[in-house]
Amino acid sequence: MIKNYHTIICGSGPAGLAAAFSSVHAGRRTLLVEKAPFPGGKLPVSGSGKCNFSNTLPEELFMASFGRNGRFMTEALRLFGREQLLEHLSRRKVPQIIVDDLYYFPASLKASDIRDAFLTPALEQGLILKTGTEIAHLDLENGRIRGVVLTGGTRLACEKFILCSGGTAMLPRGTAANGLALVREAGHKITPPLPAMAPLFLAQEGLKQLAGLSLPEAVISLVCGNISLQSRGTLLFTHDGLSGMAALNCSDTAYRCFENKPEKLKITVNFAPDMTFSDYCAFLEQIRKQEPEKLLKTALSALFPRALAAELCAAGGLTETKAKELKNNQKEPFAKLLSAFPLVLEKLSPMEKAMAMSGGVSLKETDPCTMQSRLVKGLFFAGEILDLTGPCGGFNIQFALSSGYLAGFSPNTAE
Numbered sequence: 547m548i549k550n551y552h553t554i555i556c557g558s559g560p561a562g563l564a565a566a567f568s569s570v571h572a573g574r575r576t577l578l579v580e581k582a583p584f585p586g587g588k589l590p591v592s593g594s595g596k597c598n599f600s601n602t603l604p605e606e607l608f609m610a611s612f613g614r615n616g617r618f619m620t621e622a623l624r625l626f627g628r629e630q631l632l633e634h635l636s637r638r639k640v641p642q643i644i645v646d647d648l649y650y651f652p653a654s655l656k657a658s659d660i661r662d663a664f665l666t667p668a669l670e671q672g673l674i675l676k677t678g679t680e681i682a683h684l685d686l687e688n689g690r691i692r693g694v695v696l697t698g699g700t701r702l703a704c705e706k707f708i709l710c711s712g713g714t715a716m717l718p719r720g721t722a723a724n725g726l727a728l729v730r731e732a733g734h735k736i737t738p739p740l741p742a743m744a745p746l747f748l749a750q751e752g753l754k755q756l757a758g759l760s761l762p763e764a765v766i767s768l769v770c771g772n773i774s775l776q777s778r779g780t781l782l783f784t785h786d787g788l789s790g791m792a793a794l795n796c797s798d799t800a801y802r803c804f805e806n807k808p809e810k811l812k813i814t815v816n817f818a819p820d821m822t823f824s825d826y827c828a829f830l831e832q833i834r835k836q837e838p839e840k841l842l843k844t845a846l847s848a849l850f851p852r853a854l855a856a857e858l859c860a861a862g863g864l865t866e867t868k869a870k871e872l873k874n875n876q877k878e879p880f881a882k883l884l885s886a887f888p889l890v891l892e893k894l895s896p897m898e899k900a901m902a903m904s905g906g907v908s909l910k911e912t913d914p915c916t917m918q919s920r921l922v923k924g925l926f927f928a929g930e931i932l933d934l935t936g937p938c939g940g941f942n943i944q945f946a947l948s949s950g951y952l953a954g955f956s957p958n959t960a961e
């Protein structure tokens with residue numbers, strides 16, 4: 547077998563592109579293999595095609611947003627964090643804008659600008675790109691990478707292989723992701739994949755009937771054993787349940803708890819997040835005195851859209867109740883319902899509705915200083931295939947770029 551390449555990279559999403567750039571920059575003969583007809587991975591659809599590639603959060607908060615394993619990316623961010631990324635984009639004449647003081651986008655609002663800022667210079671420096679080509683198997687010998695086998699049987703030799711195949715979320719219909727199969731071939735443990743950045747599929751028919759309604763802000767609270775989190779943001783009612791930032795950003799934890807400890811999982815939502823339980827009590831008391839003849843659902847539309855107010859009253863068994871008819875012993879339970887409306891998950895979101903995959907290559911078996919496998923010499927991982935997923939807001943693309951850059955740059959201990 548001829549040693550054709552020093553480095554072969556599987557997948558041309560943000561992780562693979564950054565890996566390709568730093569690999570050729572380090573002078574290594576590099577092949578980037580992409581099974582789709584065009585390079586870019588999920589970049590073209592990210593941020594509705596506008597690509598929210600990073601955010602302004604300080605590094606500690608950025609990492610904490612990925613949960614308790616966030617510090618895994620310390621070295622990747624040190625080498626190619628937000629500042630280095632912004633510098634790189636500016637050098638490549640890609641101006642950036644910040645939306646809502648938080649989210650970075652290319653000023654052109656074109657995801658292709660982010661792709662080209664890595665791909666063009668990599669090609670100029672000798673990167674070889676093969677699209678429409680799938681890596682089917684790894685070629686392993688004595689615990690080290692020897693090369694890869696393409697679908698169709700062609701063998702390619704390499705010293706170093708970087709797996710940047712992304713996850714199983716939102717794949718085009720009829721396609722399957724085999725990145726995890728390659729991980730299994732290498733003998734790595736996989737945290738079972740689950741949907742992340744996904745809508746919440748709810749059992750409550752009443753809420754589903756509000757499909758199309760949206761709220762600028764709501765807070766979803768989740769408790770499951772010693773896990774607790776709050777997710778604040780926009781909320782969108784759908785035919786299946788809830789979407790919008792507040793729902794998407796807690797879906798990862800919600801679905802993992804739903805899979806592992808459904809009996810302990812409690813999810814509630816406050817549809818008017820600036821109102822506390824006492825505020826709701828005071829509000830109910832006030833309408834009892836000031837608007838006694840009004841139906842509760844009409845009075846509550848001062849706080850919520852009319853249809854939601856009606857649904858909340860129905861859930862409290864108060865559909866046709868006037869303000870003056872609200873009994874003393876009903877006031878507090880109803881205020882509790884308003885401040886913490888219970889949500890009942892019906893099922894896992896299908897992967898094709900999720901924007902990201904949680905789970906993937908076990909972090910314990912990957913060296914965070916290089917992204918190299920601790921089990922197979924010459925094998926590296928980057929991006930979403932790793933068991934580290936952030937919320938919406940530029941977290942996942944920044945992590946893919948940072949981890950990809952580090953994986954491409956790191957020397958191979960098998961050399």
Ligand SMILES: Cc1cc2nc3c(=O)[nH]c(=O)nc-3n(C[C@H](O)[C@H](O)[C@H](O)COP(=O)(O)OP(=O)(O)OC[C@H]3O[C@@H](n4cnc5c(N)ncnc54)[C@H](O)[C@@H]3O)c2cc1C
Pocket residue numbers: 556557558559560561562579580581582586587588589591592593594597598599600679680681682710711712713715716723724725900901902928929930931939940941942943944946
């Ligand atoms: C609709 C949508 C919107 C999003 N918006 C944002 C956003 O605005 N900001 C943000 O930070 N994140 C966003 N994300 C998430 C983000 O896009 C991903 O986390 C990120 O693209 C992961 O990068 P990656 O390089 O690891 O994988 P991917 O981008 O998934 O790329 C993997 C590539 O590997 C290729 N591949 C897989 N297996 C093989 C194989 N065996 N052989 C050859 N090629 C292979 C695939 O075809 C694919 O091109 C969004 C995701 C979706 C779906």
